[in-house]
Amino acid sequence: MAGRVGGTEPAEGPGRMRGVWMGYGRADRVRVPVGDDAARWATRGKCLRVLIVVHNVTSATRLLDVLPLFDDDLRVQLLVTCTGSSAFAAGTAELLADTGIPVLPWEQAAETAVDLVVSASFGGQLDVFAGQLAILSHGVGYTKRLATPDTGHRTPDTGHRTPDTGHRTPDTGHRVEGGVAAVPAPVFGLAPEWLLTPRGAPLADALVLSHPEQVERLRAACPEAAPTAVLAGDPCYDRILAARPYRARFRRALGVRPGQRLVLLNSTWNPESLFGDGGRAPDGGDVVAALLDRVADEFPVDAYRFAAVLHPNIWHGHGPGQIRSWLDRARRAGMALIDPLSGWRQALLAADAVIGDHGSVTYYAAALGTPVLLGAAPLDALDPDAPISAFMREAPRLDLEAPLAAQIEELISRHRPLPGPAAFTTSVPGESAVRLRRLFYSMMGAAEPTGPASLKPLPLPGYEAATATVPLHVLSRVLGPGEVAITRWAGRRPATGGSDPGGELHIAVHEDTRDVEQLDLADVVFREGAPDDPRFGSPSVWTAEVLRRHRGCSVAAYVTGPSVCVVQVRGEAPLRLAAVPDSDAESAPAVDPAVHASALHAWLAAGGHDPAETGRRLARVVSDGLSVRTATGLHRVRVVPPAPTATGG
Numbered sequence: 001m002a003g004r005v006g007g008t009e010p011a012e013g014p015g016r017m018r019g020v021w022m023g024y025g026r027a028d029r030v031r032v033p034v035g036d037d038a039a040r041w042a043t044r045g046k047c048l049r050v051l052i053v054v055h056n057v058t059s060a061t062r063l064l065d066v067l068p069l070f071d072d073d074l075r076v077q078l079l080v081t082c083t084g085s086s087a088f089a090a091g092t093a094e095l096l097a098d099t100g101i102p103v104l105p106w107e108q109a110a111e112t113a114v115d116l117v118v119s120a121s122f123g124g125q126l127d128v129f130a131g132q133l134a135i136l137s138h139g140v141g142y143t144k145r146l147a148t149p150d151t152g153h154r155t156p157d158t159g160h161r162t163p164d165t166g167h168r169t170p171d172t173g174h175r176v177e178g179g180v181a182a183v184p185a186p187v188f189g190l191a192p193e194w195l196l197t198p199r200g201a202p203l204a205d206a207l208v209l210s211h212p213e214q215v216e217r218l219r220a221a222c223p224e225a226a227p228t229a230v231l232a233g234d235p236c237y238d239r240i241l242a243a244r245p246y247r248a249r250f251r252r253a254l255g256v257r258p259g260q261r262l263v264l265l266n267s268t269w270n271p272e273s274l275f276g277d278g279g280r281a282p283d284g285g286d287v288v289a290a291l292l293d294r295v296a297d298e299f300p301v302d303a304y305r306f307a308a309v310l311h312p313n314i315w316h317g318h319g320p321g322q323i324r325s326w327l328d329r330a331r332r333a334g335m336a337l338i339d340p341l342s343g344w345r346q347a348l349l350a351a352d353a354v355i356g357d358h359g360s361v362t363y364y365a366a367a368l369g370t371p372v373l374l375g376a377a378p379l380d381a382l383d384p385d386a387p388i389s390a391f392m393r394e395a396p397r398l399d400l401e402a403p404l405a406a407q408i409e410e411l412i413s414r415h416r417p418l419p420g421p422a423a424f425t426t427s428v429p430g431e432s433a434v435r436l437r438r439l440f441y442s443m444m445g446a447a448e449p450t451g452p453a454s455l456k457p458l459p460l461p462g463y464e465a466a467t468a469t470v471p472l473h474v475l476s477r478v479l480g481p482g483e484v485a486i487t488r489w490a491g492r493r494p495a496t497g498g499s500d501p502g503g504e505l506h507i508a509v510h511e512d513t514r515d516v517e518q519l520d521l522a523d524v525v526f527r528e529g530a531p532d533d534p535r536f537g538s539p540s541v542w543t544a545e546v547l548r549r550h551r552g553c554s555v556a557a558y559v560t561g562p563s564v565c566v567v568q569v570r571g572e573a574p575l576r577l578a579a580v581p582d583s584d585a586e587s588a589p590a591v592d593p594a595v596h597a598s599a600l601h602a603w604l605a606a607g608g609h610d611p612a613e614t615g616r617r618l619a620r621v622v623s624d625g626l627s628v629r630t631a632t633g634l635h636r637v638r639v640v641p642p643a644p645t646a647t648g649g
Helices: 014-018 057-070 092-099 106-111 212-221 223-228 235-242 244-253 287-298 312-318 320-326 328-332 344-350 360-367 387-394 404-413 419-424 432-444 539-549 593-605 611-624
Strands: 048-054 076-082 116-119 132-135 174-177 180-184 206-209 229-231 261-267 304-310 353-356 372-374 472-480 483-489 504-510 524-528 555-561 564-569 574-579 626-630 633-640
Touching (some): 048 092, 057 092, 057 116, 076 092, 206 432, 235 344, 235 360, 261 360, 261 404, 287 483, 304 344, 320 328, 353 360, 372 404, 387 419, 504 593, 539 564, 564 593, 593 611, 593 626
Parallel strands (some): 116 132, 132 206, 206 229, 261 304, 483 626, 504 524
Antiparallel strands (some): 472 483, 555 564
């Protein structure tokens, strides 16, 4: 049977897909639970067969959302295959292996009798399967224009061959032929180029949509496929909605302290995205590079936590190692790099604001009521009739020529959610599990399991501390006896622009910094570790070692817990600094204990170089405690000598 190649990015030709995928050939054919002699070896051979068709990692994430709908049903055997049609092949084989479901080579999958085929993309020759085909969106519906795939087939809507010379222009989504812009590219997922077979019949038996407005656009764009539309909601968004009560946990998992703002940088893929290099900053430079520099220079690390959510096609197109390399300094300055499969939805729920683009994650953020600032919004790449286009026209835009911190604060303080995203993301919130399971079983002609249909809750991510290992510029102001205001920046230069009449600047450096030359210039050197970590001897042993090694250092601080550190002032005995719990505050500590060390340094330095005055000031804070004021509030700290036999924990 002749097939069609489609997808959200250029696809390989059918020859590749009919042959070998990622090393799978005839020798790699699965023998159990399907295969020529499967009846001899399979323990349960009378199952309904459900084939999950994966285009790439991006589409796989949506398919993983719906796999639990088949849980606990002994009548169903799940199988999975990959089309091999995506330009973003990296990471797919590993992801499929992690599912633990039998992975069929494409050739074998095409020959295997199955009852239901589920895909979240149009990539690959989906019309080769005899089973019923259901296609889900892997984003917020179908919104983007994409040039017709060059398959060599006649397109059913025009009868003309797709021009071999045309290519998609990054900024408009139009096709260019001979230097002249042709008609706009069709809307991916709603146009006949993707929805119809070469014979003009609907490709899918069920096209799953989440809102009636998508059905209306489908009827206008491809009336032949309209009868296949099924309103079954958005399982991805339903999982997000179900996890909203756990927002505080997700924030703590990301190391966000009470009073801190969490700002998410979100980018879809392609040159016009926020992370792409197709746009230009006002000075002609790279937008994302300028943005990262501004984040480090303008935002105090104790007032803001930043995290980046990048599309899987960015991760696997350029390589996870390359992404980590590109964002190395940003990560060392405290930015969290979120896993694009398992962590982005939790980060979205945790965020106070999002700087995004025209991707689905940005629209999901707006649907949740989170303030959104658009760093990229190529309207020509979107269906003008899609709700996301209206949102992109109305949402505030990032101004790289204006102070960024002020824009974020104004965005949050003046935010009024636009009604469109929440209204149009799904018309049946919370119902996708019930509707999709009913659809899948009806397509197989089988009765549903008796238990309730449900999706898996979003998991709680592992804890990720907001540790900055780049040198920190610290502005301190002594406000009164034992009271110090502290502001820290991770930029390459002080955000204050130099000395401030109302305070003093010093440098605090993590011992694990890559900027090792800064350790000898640091006033405060700090690190984290378990109080009984034998590699460091003890906190007191470590602090003494640091002061011996770095002669310019005045204070060494070993952070032993979320609210405790052991410090040693040069020439003095070790001290234990512990935050005084606030009964009205959240359970999470309100500030990094390394801030306490900088506050102690500033309080002692304000007395000059007189050892007697240093002793008096030290005695005062041991007696009365230390008060540290940051952007998140006033924090009281107890200052006591460690017990003689204790390690400081």
